[in-house]
Amino acid sequence: MGKKYSQSSNYSNQGRSSNAANGNTSGLYDANNCIHTVPVQQRTHWWQVDLGGTFPVYNITVWGRANYWNNPYSRLYPFTITVDGQTCVSVTSAAGNRKNSVTCSSVMYGRVVRLNVATPGRMLNLCELQILVCKEGFYxxxxxxxxDTNCDGRCNRITGHCTQNVAKGKTCRQISTYSNKGAASHAADGNTEGDFFKGSCIHTAENDPPGVNHWWEVDLGGTYPVHDITVWARDGRTSQIGTYWNDHLYPFTITVDNKTCVRMVSAPSTGRSKSVTCSSVVYGRVVRLTLERTGQTLNLCEFQVFGKLL
Ligand SMILES: [Ca+2]
Ligand SMILES: [Ca+2]
Structure with missing residues (x-):
């Protein structure tokens, strides 16, 4: 609820797209609780929601229109649900009543969830569509x-499996090294310590080479689905952009095998750590963080990749 909705056409204001996510599962179209596309034999009738960010989508429940949900004129069935254009589930026949709970073939990470009436559709009546997504820490x-407490509060929101830090202990590289205390391996040693002098942060070399963006990367040793990442800044100083040494970390871009995962401009308002998510799951092996301040040294105390989705 409270997201952006759209649909292929609008029969009347009474059938507007937000009606399928107003929290009311009533099947009464006349009570502004359902959507209604223009009844023509067009190729596609659909309704979609933009979740505003990437979410794990798995359980979806739809409610059809009272007295019409199993109408032979394809007001709902058969339909296909997609997540960012990838098929989640195809439902070929109606359920025993208006309510029908379906699941994607597997957990799908995406932002736009669309219900398409299978061709040839005639119109779409949909009274409510719910996507259940647990909040972080629950499943x-x-x-x-x-x-599980061993998961450090992070687990798959469907299965409960721990989402482990797959970067820990892996091989790291960086553009240059300031001193032994700033070795590349320190950002994946499993220690989030922020005091540089305790030897658990990285530090690239000043002016070596000049005029380029400094980077650090970890080789995960195999292909992983990369999605959730947490970065830890260096402790101990007030920088130009908030506390800590944030101007030696932000803004940054993270790539996975040279494919963009996310660009992060702003440092967190509190705390040294920031959790970021790729715009979609990126499969790859080498995850690189590049500081977007030309010539600036890069400080990073820990880089965690919670890449195991299932
Ligand atoms: Ca509704
Ligand atoms: Ca560390």
């Missing part, structure tokens, strides 16, 4: 189970 069909 299960009703999101009532908390992640």
């Amino acid at each position: 299960g069909l009703d999101c009532s189970t908390s992640c």
